[in-house]
Amino acid sequence: MKEITVIEPQFSTKFQCIGSACREHCCSGWRIALDKPTVNKYLKSKVIDIRVIANNSIDIIKKNHANWGIVKFNEAGNCAFMDDNRLCGIHAKLGANALSVTCATYPRATTSYKTSTLKSLTLSCPEATRLLLDSPDAMLLDEQKLLQSGFNKSPQEQNVNKLLNLMSMHLINASGTQVNHGLYAIALLLLFAKKQGSEVLNNSQEIESYFSTLIQDIESGEIKHKLDSIASNNQLQWSLLLRLQAYIDANPNTRGLRRLRHFVKRLLYIQVQNIDNNQVSENIVRLDNVWNVKVQPWLEEHPHVMQNYLLYRLYNDQFPQDSVRTPLSWLYLLTAEWYLIKSLIAATAELTGEINKDDVINIIYSFHAVTTHSPAATQAFFDEIDKVKVNDDISLIYLLK
Numbered sequence: 001m002k003e004i005t006v007i008e009p010q011f012s013t014k015f016q017c018i019g020s021a022c023r024e025h026c027c028s029g030w031r032i033a034l035d036k037p038t039v040n041k042y043l044k045s046k047v048i049d050i051r052v053i054a055n056n057s058i059d060i061i062k063k064n065h066a067n068w069g070i071v072k073f074n075e076a077g078n079c080a081f082m083d084d085n086r087l088c089g090i091h092a093k094l095g096a097n098a099l100s101v102t103c104a105t106y107p108r109a110t111t112s113y114k115t116s117t118l119k120s121l122t123l124s125c126p127e128a129t130r131l132l133l134d135s136p137d138a139m140l141l142d143e144q145k146l147l148q149s150g151f152n153k154s155p156q157e158q159n160v161n162k163l164l165n166l167m168s169m170h171l172i173n174a175s176g177t178q179v180n181h182g183l184y185a186i187a188l189l190l191l192f193a194k195k196q197g198s199e200v201l202n203n204s205q206e207i208e209s210y211f212s213t214l215i216q217d218i219e220s221g222e223i224k225h226k227l228d229s230i231a232s233n234n235q236l237q238w239s240l241l242l243r244l245q246a247y248i249d250a251n252p253n254t255r256g257l258r259r260l261r262h263f264v265k266r267l268l269y270i271q272v273q274n275i276d277n278n279q280v281s282e283n284i285v286r287l288d289n290v291w292n293v294k295v296q297p298w299l300e301e302h303p304h305v306m307q308n309y310l311l312y313r314l315y316n317d318q319f320p321q322d323s324v325r326t327p328l329s330w331l332y333l334l335t336a337e338w339y340l341i342k343s344l345i346a347a348t349a350e351l352t353g354e355i356n357k358d359d360v361i362n363i364i365y366s367f368h369a370v371t372t373h374s375p376a377a378t379q380a381f382f383d384e385i386d387k388v389k390v391n392d393d394i395s396l397i398y399l400l401k
């Protein structure tokens, strides 16, 4: 038998679907793909209602085994199998075992390495987002050992990535409500690791010592001092926000988009006020002031909200992923997305006069509903970042000011 380490954040272990009470049901607005056995099961079901709906409402696409059919929406824009009480007709009439893999597992997500399995939830589910933002302990990681007949059929996790991931999570933890300080410290850590190159693990004492210095610098205010001493680049901030918003606005209609656009409109309203003569700085400064005066005091009362979100992203995205992109470019993407979410929150606080957890949940879950399930969205965000960045990825620091 082989031993596998199974890791799961506490908010994920607590998840239960709230069904018809959900603020935006996952059976609305999404094209749901069905695998081949599921399509055949529904088409040949002995339950006549299911068979009729299947024959009328499943588009057979035969793209591959996992994408054999797509469920059409009914007139209300819901999955055709959803009943009048907003409950799943398949679950009610055929039982949980008859659900497709997608429907049976959503919003649960798993990342596997040879000797470990990392469990999580996708934030496109509003209840998952609520649980993440609700508790100081949401991102505490439970760890269990599991015996199974063989190792997972995935490559082993790279030790250097594991180390950088752990250190990055500690830096965010140390930064408290000022997560921008944690992100800046991560940028410094990645630059240090880059200089070490392939020797980073052979010289692990050096990176550990540098990491300890970064923690001390966060706690002593040195990181804040360094960030404060960097000149602002309001034009870059303004351009990036506008580009990301334009991308969202051009998105084909999908689940979460209506709600996200509601918040994007508020941000756009502030961004484009009095921009004659290219005077964009005033609007960025206005957003900054709102963040400091209205949102930051609220965050002091709810210190885990932004911290949990960033800890989740580092854990769930397995930052800094193994891929052709550099760790710094992944950090730029994370920082740009955080900056957009931060600006959407600030704009709402400015125009409504208050900020509350419901607005923050709505902004985060709808952002993830629109972007997380589309590789094209990640590429589009990278493209927009490339268009505004100055020289290299380290210009992400202008978003942390």
Ligand code: SF4
Residues within 6 Å of the ligand: 016, 017, 018, 019, 020, 022, 023, 024, 025, 026, 027, 106, 107, 124, 125, 126, 127, 128
């Ligand atoms: S989005 Fe989440 S809470 Fe809502 S119905 Fe789907 S799984 Fe349940």
